[in-house]
Amino acid sequence: MEKSLNWREFIITRAIKASGYSAIVFVLLIFFFLLREGLPTLGEVEASSLLNVRWYPIEDYYGILPLITGSLVVTLGAALIAVPFGIGTAVYISEIAPRWMREILKPLVELLGGLPSVVLGFLGILVVSPYLRVLLDLPTGLTAFTGSLLLGGIAVPTVVSVAEDALDSVPRSYREGAWALGATKWQTIWRVTLPAAKSGVLTAIMLGVGRAIGETMTVMMVTGNAPVLATKLGSLFSPVRTMTATIAAEMGEVANGSTHYHVLFFIGIVLFLISLIVNVIASSVVFRAKKRAERILS
Amino acid sequence: MTKLLSRNRHLVQRLGFTFITLVAVATVIPIVGVIIFIIYQGGSAISLEFLTGFPYDGMRSGGILPAIVGTLYLTIGTAIFSVPLGIAAAIYLSEYAKDNQTTRLIRLAIINLAGIPSVVYGLFGLGLFVLFLQFGTSILAASLTLSIMTLPVIISTAEESLRSVPQSFRTVSISLGATRWQTIRRIVLKEALPGILTGVILGLERAAGETAPILFTGAAFFLPRLPGSPFDATMALPYHLFVISTQVPEMPIQIQYGTALVLLVFVLTMNVIATIIRSRARAKRQW
Numbered sequence: 001m002e003k004s005l006n007w008r009e010f011i012i013t014r015a016i017k018a019s020g021y022s023a024i025v026f027v028l029l030i031f032f033f034l035l036r037e038g039l040p041t042l043g044e045v046e047a048s049s050l051l052n053v054r055w056y057p058i059e060d061y062y063g064i065l066p067l068i069t070g071s072l073v074v075t076l077g078a079a080l081i082a083v084p085f086g087i088g089t090a091v092y093i094s095e096i097a098p099r100w101m102r103e104i105l106k107p108l109v110e111l112l113g114g115l116p117s118v119v120l121g122f123l124g125i126l127v128v129s130p131y132l133r134v135l136l137d138l139p140t141g142l143t144a145f146t147g148s149l150l151l152g153g154i155a156v157p158t159v160v161s162v163a164e165d166a167l168d169s170v171p172r173s174y175r176e177g178a179w180a181l182g183a184t185k186w187q188t189i190w191r192v193t194l195p196a197a198k199s200g201v202l203t204a205i206m207l208g209v210g211r212a213i214g215e216t217m218t219v220m221m222v223t224g225n226a227p228v229l230a231t232k233l234g235s236l237f238s239p240v241r242t243m244t245a246t247i248a249a250e251m252g253e254v255a256n257g258s259t260h261y262h263v264l265f266f267i268g269i270v271l272f273l274i275s276l277i278v279n280v281i282a283s284s285v286v287f288r289a290k291k292r293a294e295r296i297l298s
Numbered sequence: 299m300t301k302l303l304s305r306n307r308h309l310v311q312r313l314g315f316t317f318i319t320l321v322a323v324a325t326v327i328p329i330v331g332v333i334i335f336i337i338y339q340g341g342s343a344i345s346l347e348f349l350t351g352f353p354y355d356g357m358r359s360g361g362i363l364p365a366i367v368g369t370l371y372l373t374i375g376t377a378i379f380s381v382p383l384g385i386a387a388a389i390y391l392s393e394y395a396k397d398n399q400t401t402r403l404i405r406l407a408i409i410n411l412a413g414i415p416s417v418v419y420g421l422f423g424l425g426l427f428v429l430f431l432q433f434g435t436s437i438l439a440a441s442l443t444l445s446i447m448t449l450p451v452i453i454s455t456a457e458e459s460l461r462s463v464p465q466s467f468r469t470v471s472i473s474l475g476a477t478r479w480q481t482i483r484r485i486v487l488k489e490a491l492p493g494i495l496t497g498v499i500l501g502l503e504r505a506a507g508e509t510a511p512i513l514f515t516g517a518a519f520f521l522p523r524l525p526g527s528p529f530d531a532t533m534a535l536p537y538h539l540f541v542i543s544t545q546v547p548e549m550p551i552q553i554q555y556g557t558a559l560v561l562l563v564f565v566l567t568m569n570v571i572a573t574i575i576r577s578r579a580r581a582k583r584q585w
Contacts, residue, residue, distance in 0.1 A: 022383055
């Protein structure tokens, strides 16, 4: 009895330890398979034509610049929407709202985070883009701006929840100190609480942006999918095509192992690296802030 | 100083509060609006035939049963792989891992997994499961892809929930002669269960609504019958909504809204269940 229990415990403990490392294994596996299928690109397409402005795979034009600028334009627009609304909502929930209001708002924002992006894209096609077309007097409502608008909505829950966590973790004594010195609640929020939560808020913004760059279905459905190099501000109101949408739209139609197939995986590598960089920076910001807090406490 | 203590600082506060409140309201109203709008528009499409029938006439008539069943299969498949692995990884991080370089690396990996774009998961699933392991475009390949995507959500929520169990519970259990694993299984896991469940459901909710990871790993445009084995491709609600709203010309608007509504109900039900479990557990907690 005793013995068998020990054996079982030994095996279970081993299994748990092995599972612990699974996340590292999967990240490496993902990177490996992206490289395996994507790196042949470099042998098949010249670097100069890869960095060209023309994406037209049927005639072997694999310039990914317009896709990169497409992603950037849409993401920038999304950030301009998600950051003020996200942080405003986080400040409201954490600092201003009465308790009952908080109990309603938090699950609602979470709900938005759970809405399938394809549903937002669907509403984008049927409702938002026809409306924007008339409102802004554009030839088509399927533009980068439409994508930004919806992507902003998708990024908001990420920004809200991370920023709210950060604001929440500012010690109450900070606020009390400010109030005792005669500051109003409003002054306290701007001069004490937000600056104290700065690193967390920054992380919130970065993760929100990361979420927006990687979003696929919504942008594929509403941005019009025209691979045109975005060079000026006006590009926001014309159709664009993002990296994610290109992969999603074209992977289904290419032959496995073809150049086009390899290039799509290559774009996957670019996306993977972008998300890696965003997340490493975002988490190191948190890490540094924690270190500093520990220093202050010790 | 004069500025800080100026007389109208209370006026500034009132204006500021009003402004922030308006921002929050402007953020929330569209969420409620979207849900009400879809319920309103799609409600009339819902009928027994729509929920239990097969699509016909190029999907322009009939029901969406294969898509509903497909999403159910994918969600269950995702759960089978991601729940045990995710909880085990969370137990490792909260109960066994030391605070060292390796653990930091694991955490970084989890954060990165959470940030990888869903379409990149699709590429990975295509490369590993569909082609390399030769599962083909199948429920199995799609479920495995979705599980890896769901893993970071489950790990981080489960770990947080395990960590919130007070250390004294473990100390007491061990001092009564229980082994480490007995303590984890009978005390820590039991106490953390509601939190873990919430995380699992929220993770699966995301998987159920995802389209991009299953595009090239398991989703079928149209199937005249239900999938018979894990190696069959399947229709799925999110992909079906994508198909009928962008790929099929002259698609009746009614069916589109109806499909969106069914997907929304599927996902919202999971969300509401998770929220209820969490708030009930919080209310019951005695420590």
